[in-house]
Amino acid sequence: xxxxxxxxxRTFVDVLASSAPTPGGGGxxxxxxxxxxxxxxxxxxxxxxxxxxxxxxEEIQAMMExxxxxxEKLLDLVxxxxxxxxxxxxxxxMPKDTPEQxxxxxxxxxxxxxxxxxVPMQIxxxxxxxxxxxxxxxxxxxxxxxSDAGVSAVLAGAALEAASLNVFINTGSMKDRVSxxxxxxxxxxxxxxxxxxxAEVFRAVREVL
Amino acid sequence: xxxxxxxxxRTFVDVLASSAPTPGGGGxxxxxxxxxxxxxxxxxxxxxxxxxxxxxxEEIQAMMExxxxxxEKLLDLVxxxxxxxxxxxxxxxMPKDTPEQxxxxxxxxxxxxxxxxxVPMQIxxxxxxxxxxxxxxxxxxxxxxxSDAGVSAVLAGAALEAASLNVFINTGSMKDRVSxxxxxxxxxxxxxxxxxxxAEVFRAVREVL
Numbered sequence: 001x002x003x004x005x006x007x008x009x010r011t012f013v014d015v016l017a018s019s020a021p022t023p024g025g026g027g028x029x030x031x032x033x034x035x036x037x038x039x040x041x042x043x044x045x046x047x048x049x050x051x052x053x054x055x056x057x058e059e060i061q062a063m064m065e066x067x068x069x070x071x072e073k074l075l076d077l078v079x080x081x082x083x084x085x086x087x088x089x090x091x092x093x094m095p096k097d098t099p100e101q102x103x104x105x106x107x108x109x110x111x112x113x114x115x116x117x118x119v120p121m122q123i124x125x126x127x128x129x130x131x132x133x134x135x136x137x138x139x140x141x142x143x144x145x146x147s148d149a150g151v152s153a154v155l156a157g158a159a160l161e162a163a164s165l166n167v168f169i170n171t172g173s174m175k176d177r178v179s180x181x182x183x184x185x186x187x188x189x190x191x192x193x194x195x196x197x198x199a200e201v202f203r204a205v206r207e208v209l
Numbered sequence: 210x211x212x213x214x215x216x217x218x219r220t221f222v223d224v225l226a227s228s229a230p231t232p233g234g235g236g237x238x239x240x241x242x243x244x245x246x247x248x249x250x251x252x253x254x255x256x257x258x259x260x261x262x263x264x265x266x267e268e269i270q271a272m273m274e275x276x277x278x279x280x281e282k283l284l285d286l287v288x289x290x291x292x293x294x295x296x297x298x299x300x301x302x303m304p305k306d307t308p309e310q311x312x313x314x315x316x317x318x319x320x321x322x323x324x325x326x327x328v329p330m331q332i333x334x335x336x337x338x339x340x341x342x343x344x345x346x347x348x349x350x351x352x353x354x355x356s357d358a359g360v361s362a363v364l365a366g367a368a369l370e371a372a373s374l375n376v377f378i379n380t381g382s383m384k385d386r387v388s389x390x391x392x393x394x395x396x397x398x399x400x401x402x403x404x405x406x407x408a409e410v411f412r413a414v415r416e417v418l
Binding site: 014028032034148151157158164206 | 213214215216217218219221222226228233234237238240241243245246247248250254255276280284287355356359360363364366368371374375377378381411414415418
């Protein structure tokens with residue numbers, strides 16, 4: 001599986017726009033999550049080493065390490081999303097002419113759908129952490145970069161929502177309704193809490209500009 | 210000025226995270242806008258040529274051309290945002306020891322601030338158009354790609370909000386309060402209308418999944 005994050009931004013966007021199976025909406029969400037984490041990290045880069053912010057230096061350093069980790073994780077999830085899509089697409093194409101074929105297709109589909117839910121769930125979890133960091137970057141980071149902390153929160157909130165659609169489209173096709181409901185409840189819990197928090201950071205930053 | 214969109218996604222994200230002057234929050238917004246346009250375009254790519262959607266073939270083709278144009282425009286705005294930031298950063302560093310120097314600095318700053326507002330305003334305008342297209346892709350595009358239409362709307366809505374922060378941070382520093390107020394009113398008008406529309410597309414897509 002080609003690592004699309006090693007391609008230029010223009011190529012990534014061009015292939016995304018095409019009918020090529022990947023990257024799709026999940027990969028787009030993960031890339032935007034990585035951009036959000038990096039924008040938060042930038043606030044840290046513009047804060048550390050400045051006398052005015054010496055009191056928060058250590059805290060900001062620790063947050064930057066977390067942001068850098070999330071940034072890497074989200075870029076890796078662009079690749080993982082493509083890896084789980086391929087077998088799912090193949091499973092959709094399996095024959096179902098006989099009851100045996102139908103049963104086998106259902107069995108394989110269920111495994112692939114679960115794997116295809118797992119990646120956007122991980123994207124969502126990482127984006128929640130990016131939003132938590134953005135809230136603190138907005139509060140304690142350099143005032144000169146406060147708009148960037150707002151950008152980080154807003155973009156991470158959108159990546160969270162975008163990834164959730166890739167959870168819901170797959171849980172909707174799952175036969176195991178208990179597992180599907182559990183995944184949906186977890187995704188809805190993250191959406192409920194963190195969409196609000198991202199919007200609050202945006203509002204707070206907008207007010208001080 | 211180096212065209213950062215020709216760099217790999219990983220490099221873009223790494224440089225964004227650093228204290229390098231560009232790309233900053235404006236460039237991040239423009240890239241996310243381009244990703245949003247491309248995700249909408251993908252819905253079109255997965256719709257055209259399918260018998261089931263023959264009735265909307267021409268309309269979808271026309272929308273794909275628009276989406277491709279917006280995608281290119283937003284990638285170019287990543288570069289333009291970097292181009293207008295450089296002279297602004299230089300202007301911030303001008304001396305103001307004498308009344309003459311102070312007057313000259315104010316004069317140059319005002320020109321640079323206006324230019325630095327113009328680019329995020331163009332990002333916002335393009336994102337509004339991406340949201341308009343996403344609403345129609347969600348309604349008329351292939352049902353198999355409806356989640357991607359939702360992703361397009363959500364990401365474009367966030368890029369719109371993120372770019373607005375880059376308008377407000379610059380209008381806040383402008384001495385010409387009449388021009389500043391006009392720019393802010395225009396930005397707020399786009400936010401009021403299109404943040405709501407992006408959220409509505411997200412909600413509508415979520416309901417059909």
